[in-house]
Amino acid sequence: MTAIAFIGLGIMGSPMAVHLVKAGHAVAGYNRTPAKAEPLTAAGGRAAESIADAVTGAEVVALMVPDSPDVQDVLTGPGGVFEHAAPGTLIIDFSSIRPDVTRELAEEAGRRGLRYLDAPVSGGEAGARNAALSIMVGGDADAFEAARPVFEAVGRTVVHVGPSGSGQTVKAANQLIVAANIEALAEAVVFLRAYGVDLEAALEVLGGGLAGSAVLAQKGANMAGHSFEPGFRIELHHKDLGVVTSAAREAGVVLPLGALVAQLVASANAVGDGALDHSALLRGVERLSGTA
Known part of the structure; x- marks a missing residue:
């Protein structure tokens, strides 16, 4: 003990x-x-x-x-x-x-x-x-x-x-990958709905192929049901992507997708979605598409 x-x-x-x-x-x-x-x-x-x-x-x-x-x-x-x-x-x-x-x-x-x-x-x-x-x-x-x-x-x-510091660096990379995956999934959901596809069936088959991921498995249902009870809040992911972008600048590396996703998460936080689960990035795609 x-x-x-x-x-x-x-x-x-x-x-x-x-x-x-x-x-x-x-x-x-x-x-x-x-x-x-x-x-x-x-x-x-x-x-x-x-x-x-x-x-x-x-x-x-x-x-x-x-x-x-x-x-x-x-x-x-x-x-x-x-x-x-x-x-x-x-x-x-x-x-x-x-x-x-x-x-x-x-x-x-x-x-x-x-x-x-x-x-x-x-x-x-x-x-x-x-x-x-x-x-x-x-x-x-x-x-x-x-x-x-x-x-x-x-x-x-x-x-x-x-x-020391390596764990935090790896976590920053993790948060970059997760945010990019969630944003891609959100865009796919909006795209599928625009064509009237059976969303549940689509997510099932996507999950069984190369598009499958832990993000799709864990967040797809949130997006399908528009349920964003926080498992990990947008405001915290916003903070983490600030770590990513500042650390990338210090290292002199360029993260184009990371910069874009960081801005999309910042927007979600700024409009009041910060307390929602990060799967609520879907709401940002819906706003941009005029379907919110």
Whole structure:
């Protein structure tokens, strides 16, 4: 049994923390909205009153918060993790943030005698609830091995992809591919409907060929039913594509499709669709086509 502090009990963090309890770990969870700790306490975990309360005595500190400033605040802010974690503590950041910020935080953690892994995930809410996440991990190989029991409790595909920041870089690439796939699927749905094709039948046959993908399998029904209950919100994908475009500029590489998809996601966010699932990119194609 490992003593784990879990900071951030939202759509993704809550089921992940619950899986860690079910795997036999002692989990103290903290969220700014106390009610979000209820699933954790129902599973046998403990609701911490503060970051300091959660971190004190923890061997592992896991984070799942929205953006780079949130991670920086949790780790380096007053009363934060760096202030209260004992030397040797393993910090696992499951959040999706900028690779450069990750590297800076890892360096600071090292100066404080802490171990640090960036471990962003893919799989959305369904992956978190089913402990089937894909986890891309950056950081020291020994720290990765030490964290393996944590990863195996919440994920199905766990890969060490390189030094600090590598996990975030791979996640940025993941979000580029996912956004492009969702946009292509949305355009295909609008195209098929314009010709009066049986959409359910069309998606079934497309899914069985080269056009088949996890995106089609998981998001096709959302688009067919115009149901956009969030599994992964557009506003978060908008943030992630900002990471992609800024990192690409820093590296001096050109991502033409990435730039276009980033603008389409930004538009969806700007018109008020940010709280919807990213499959709601369909609404943007419908607006452009005059069929919304």
